[in-house]
Amino acid sequence: xxxxxxxxxxxxxxxxxxxxxxxxxxxxxxxxxxxxxxxxxxxxxxxxxxxxxxxxxxxxxxxxxxxxxxxxxxxxxxxxxxxxxxxxxxxxxxxxxxxxxxxxxxxxxxxxxxxxxxxxxxxxxxxxxxxxxxxxxxxxxxxxxxxxxxxxxxxxxxxxxxxxxxxxxxxxxxxxxxxxxxxxxxxxxxxxxxxxxxxxxxxxxxxxxxxxxxxxxxxxxxxxxxxxxxx
Numbered sequence: 619x620x621x622x623x624x625x626x627x628x629x630x631x632x633x634x635x636x637x638x639x640x641x642x643x644x645x646x647x648x649x650x651x652x653x654x655x656x657x658x659x660x661x662x663x664x665x666x667x668x669x670x671x672x673x674x675x676x677x678x679x680x681x682x683x684x685x686x687x688x689x690x691x692x693x694x695x696x697x698x699x700x701x702x703x704x705x706x707x708x709x710x711x712x713x714x715x716x717x718x719x720x721x722x723x724x725x726x727x728x729x730x731x732x733x734x735x736x737x738x739x740x741x742x743x744x745x746x747x748x749x750x751x752x753x754x755x756x757x758x759x760x761x762x763x764x765x766x767x768x769x770x771x772x773x774x775x776x777x778x779x780x781x782x783x784x785x786x787x788x789x790x791x792x793x794x795x796x797x798x799x800x801x802x803x804x805x806x807x808x809x810x811x812x813x814x815x816x817x818x819x820x821x822x823x824x825x826x827x828x829x830x831x832x833x834x835x836x837x838x839x840x841x842x843x844x845x846x847x848x849x
Contacts, residue, residue, distance in 0.1 A: 624676045627829040632668040634833045638840025639664045645841065658772040660847065663754050664840065671746065672829070678739060679825050686727035688819055694720050728819045735815050736808065744804045748796035751847045756787045803846070810839055 621629075639661045647654040758781060775781055814835045818828040 623826045624673055627676050627826055627833075628669060628672040630830060631672045631833045631836070632665045634837050635664040635668040635840055636661050638837045639844045641837070642841040642844030646845065656772070658776060659758060660844065662776055663751065663758070663847075664844065666754070667747065667750050670750065671743070675739075675743070676825065676829060678735075679828060682731045682734060683825060686724075686730050688724060688728055688731070688823065689721035690724050692720060692722040723820060728816075731819050732812065732815050735819075736812050740804060740807055740811065744807065745796060745800055747843065748799055748803065749792060751843075752792040752795050753784070753787050753789070754782070755847070756792065757782050757784045759786060799846070803843075806842070807839070810835065 640656065643656060643660075644654055814832060818831055822828045822831055
């Protein structure tokens with residue numbers, strides 16, 4: 619059974635999100651010169667966020683590509699030269715070899731997609747991340763000691779009935795914290811994602827490939843966001 623591309627992209631992103639959070643925990647332990655004790659709760663939170671966030675972003679990328687295709691078909695230089703010289707034999711030969719036309723990067727469409735992705739897309743993703751992470755952290759407040767003495771304590775908590783309780787969430791406070799950290803995260807993202815976006819739109823043709831490139835770049839970004847979420 620072949621999974622739909624959107625499902626594959628979501629699973630890939632979830633695995634990389636878990637990886638980035640584990641790396642962030644390792645980095646924090648190294649910086650603090652403390653033993654690494656894996657806390658599975660934030661790993662779970664980042665994986666859940668991937669499952670919620672990736673499908674609409676996948677559809678967003680599909681919309682951008684269908685509305686502003688990255689490539690358009692253009693005559694090859696050889697075909698133009700043959701046509702200018704009225705060389706029908708050369709044109710016939712180029713047609714047999716499939717050299718009459720070639721895909722060319724549409725610079726205007728690429729610029730439009732980058733602009734939309736790094737404004738509308740970035741605004742929505744930045745705010746939704748903060749809203750999600752702060753709300754689920756409050757919903758998963760634990761009656762466990764800090765730091766956790768064993769990884770199995772966090773795993774045990776995840777399977778308890780009290781693991782997630784959104785009735786404990788102070789939504790006013792969540793909104794306030796999300797607004798307060800919006801601009802720092804947004805502008806930090808502009809140091810990374812425009813480059814990733816350019817590579818994706820200019821050189822990667824498939825939506826699946828673009829999502830994979832974004833997810834791989836997102837490992838480093840995920841470490842940064844994990845450190846912010848752990849404050």
